[in-house]
Amino acid sequence: xxxxxxxxxxxxxxxxxxxxxxxxxxxxxxxxxxxxxxxxxxxxxxxxxxxxxxxxxxxxxxxxxxxxxxxxxxxxxxxxxxxxxxxxxxxxxxxxxxxxxxxxxxxxxxxxxxxxxxxxxxxxxxxxxxxxxxxxxxxxxxxxxxxxxxxxxxxxxxxxxxxxxxxxxxxxxxxxxxxxxxxxxxxxxxxxxxxxxxxxxxxxxxxxxxxxxxxxxxxxxxxxxxxxxxxxxxxxxxxxxxxxxxxxxxxxxxxxxxxxxxxxxxx
Numbered sequence: 001x002x003x004x005x006x007x008x009x010x011x012x013x014x015x016x017x018x019x020x021x022x023x024x025x026x027x028x029x030x031x032x033x034x035x036x037x038x039x040x041x042x043x044x045x046x047x048x049x050x051x052x053x054x055x056x057x058x059x060x061x062x063x064x065x066x067x068x069x070x071x072x073x074x075x076x077x078x079x080x081x082x083x084x085x086x087x088x089x090x091x092x093x094x095x096x097x098x099x100x101x102x103x104x105x106x107x108x109x110x111x112x113x114x115x116x117x118x119x120x121x122x123x124x125x126x127x128x129x130x131x132x133x134x135x136x137x138x139x140x141x142x143x144x145x146x147x148x149x150x151x152x153x154x155x156x157x158x159x160x161x162x163x164x165x166x167x168x169x170x171x172x173x174x175x176x177x178x179x180x181x182x183x184x185x186x187x188x189x190x191x192x193x194x195x196x197x198x199x200x201x202x203x204x205x206x207x208x209x210x211x212x213x214x215x216x217x218x219x220x221x222x223x224x225x226x227x228x229x230x231x232x233x234x235x236x237x238x239x240x241x242x243x244x245x246x247x248x249x250x251x252x253x254x255x256x257x258x259x260x261x262x263x264x265x266x267x
Contacts, residue, residue: 049115053081
């Protein structure tokens, strides 16, 4: 593994995220997002925080006639996504969702799955989204519900186990919270969105074994970054601890938990 943190993120995090965390957490929601997008019949789609491209690939299948521009802030994520996608209707750009390098009113739909939580200024990001959308354009995004309300979600189990091990707040090991419907509506209204629909849904989170679930959640998520910052050298120990916790709560063999999310449509 490279010593350089940026190189380690690019070479290992993107691959581990794509191999383990995407199938467990992100893939179950990707087809839902793509189907919702297809109902809107957009001709031009912008995806922000596309990661390794699980939603991009589903969008390409659901909207074969649409032009899709997929973006992410991190170039290694884009490289990993491009290596798995040969869709003729998708183009890739490195881009910051807070400062999009596109002209105004150029898209019918902007999509973002599990990225909005990380935007430092939600209202600024939504204003930038509103700028690049046409007058009748829509924003479709998904954010995680409260991890404390997901007792069987593998990532929540992992966060609790690692927090006990290294002595930190479990909240520091998952995404920043952004699941309050009132706050979401205020932020969207401030950016000029007037019609807002919010649904809550749940999906299974599955791994072939407790070990695979531990590798996915510890190595392919924020947990790894925190361990390497506050408890360097304890990654293997943390992985073993999470494996034990997953087995204790979800059993041996294939493990199946449940995650919850909010899907938001605004225009």
